[in-house]
Amino acid sequence: MQNLSRYILGAVALVAAVAVFWFFGDIVLYVLVAGVLAIMCRPLVSRVSSVKLFGRNVPRWLAAALGVLAVWVVILLFFVLFIPLISGKINDLAHLDYQSLFAPLSEPMADLGHFLQKYFNVTISQQSLTESFASQIKEWVSEGTVGNIVSSVFSVAGSVVVAAVSISFISFYFMKEEHLFVNMLRAVVPTRYEDRVERAVESITQLLSRYFIGVVLQMTIMMLVVAVVLILFGFRVQDAFFVGVIEGVFNIIPYVGPWVGFVLSALAGLSFSTTATMGLGYVMLVLAGTILLAQAVDNYFISPRVFSQQVNAHPLEIFLVTLVAGSCFGIFCMLVAIPAYTVLRVLAKEFLYNYKLVRKLTENV
Numbered sequence: 001m002q003n004l005s006r007y008i009l010g011a012v013a014l015v016a017a018v019a020v021f022w023f024f025g026d027i028v029l030y031v032l033v034a035g036v037l038a039i040m041c042r043p044l045v046s047r048v049s050s051v052k053l054f055g056r057n058v059p060r061w062l063a064a065a066l067g068v069l070a071v072w073v074v075i076l077l078f079f080v081l082f083i084p085l086i087s088g089k090i091n092d093l094a095h096l097d098y099q100s101l102f103a104p105l106s107e108p109m110a111d112l113g114h115f116l117q118k119y120f121n122v123t124i125s126q127q128s129l130t131e132s133f134a135s136q137i138k139e140w141v142s143e144g145t146v147g148n149i150v151s152s153v154f155s156v157a158g159s160v161v162v163a164a165v166s167i168s169f170i171s172f173y174f175m176k177e178e179h180l181f182v183n184m185l186r187a188v189v190p191t192r193y194e195d196r197v198e199r200a201v202e203s204i205t206q207l208l209s210r211y212f213i214g215v216v217l218q219m220t221i222m223m224l225v226v227a228v229v230l231i232l233f234g235f236r237v238q239d240a241f242f243v244g245v246i247e248g249v250f251n252i253i254p255y256v257g258p259w260v261g262f263v264l265s266a267l268a269g270l271s272f273s274t275t276a277t278m279g280l281g282y283v284m285l286v287l288a289g290t291i292l293l294a295q296a297v298d299n300y301f302i303s304p305r306v307f308s309q310q311v312n313a314h315p316l317e318i319f320l321v322t323l324v325a326g327s328c329f330g331i332f333c334m335l336v337a338i339p340a341y342t343v344l345r346v347l348a349k350e351f352l353y354n355y356k357l358v359r360k361l362t363e364n365v
Contacts, residue, residue: 204343221302233290247265
């Protein structure tokens with residue numbers, strides 16, 4: 001009877017938790033994002049609060065405020081540097097003479113059209129494949145398309161502002177009161193589990209801090225590898241770093257991200273000065289080779305060592321978890337697969353350690 005009551009209480013608690021996530025999903029997301037930011041800024045806040053100022057340590061609230069400010073500076077700096085590059089490339093692409101640019105490809109594309117029509121019975125319109133390709137790209141980067149994107153951004157600006165203010169406010173208090181999040185959890189769990197919860201939060205904080213440091217390290221290395229190689233092949237510095245930033249950012253998305261980055265890089269490459277001087281084929285070949293080289297470096301040297309060491313998991317384990325997350329829940333879940341898996345491993349170690357499989361998966365945590 002006692003076990004039945006325990007199961008009933010557990011089921012009720014689970015239903016209540018699901019209901020909270022369902023009805024207050026935005027708020028829960030704000031708290032989780034604020035918690036992640038607090039974890040990332042924890043070393044900075046601790047370091048600043050230990051500094052002596054007029055014979056006293058810097059107040060914790062001031063260190064927390066500086067932590068929030070540092071997050072905003074990084075975000076704004078990224079947009080200040082990146083958005084003008086993107087808008088400039090879009091403007092260049094919108095005013096390119098595509099007929100002249102693709103003129104050298106007219107004959108090969110015509111041969112391809114004849115081949116498709118002869119052997120695969122594919123009907124080709126009167127307009128050449130080169131003209132179709134050029135008109136399609138021009139449509140993608142037209143000023144009307146850019147205007148639609150800007151309108152969409154402004155339409156969600158209100159929600160973004162609310163989210164930004166909420167996350168900043170919550171993360172400030174998480175940074176200011178180091179054990180606030182733990183105390184919130186202790187208040188809602190049975191007394192006998194309080195110590196386990198505290199240990200779990202401490203382990204999660206350490207592992208996720210190391211993981212996010214690994215993400216930043218991976219992005220930086222990818223950006224530098226791509227940029228340096230392109231510069232060696234004669235690309236302008238600003239063009240090389242533009243492609244490097246694109247590859248570094250999109251490389252965060254496992255498997256799919258590098259392909260998206262390559263497509264965007266190839267599209268931007270149409271407006272590079274190198275394209276006019278050395279030819280479109282040369283630029284596309286160098287871009288493809290550079291990105292493949294960077295991916296090889298990332299897949300065989302950076303990711304297996306950085307991420308597996310940061311979260312204390314085997315590289316094959318990381319690969320399978322990411323693959324399962326993408327197959328079951330889509331691309332977005334691939335982004336959060338490793339942090340989520342890290343959290344689940346820590347919780348399983350604290351609360352389900354009696355099971356053999358859990359012991360094997362969490363022996364390094």
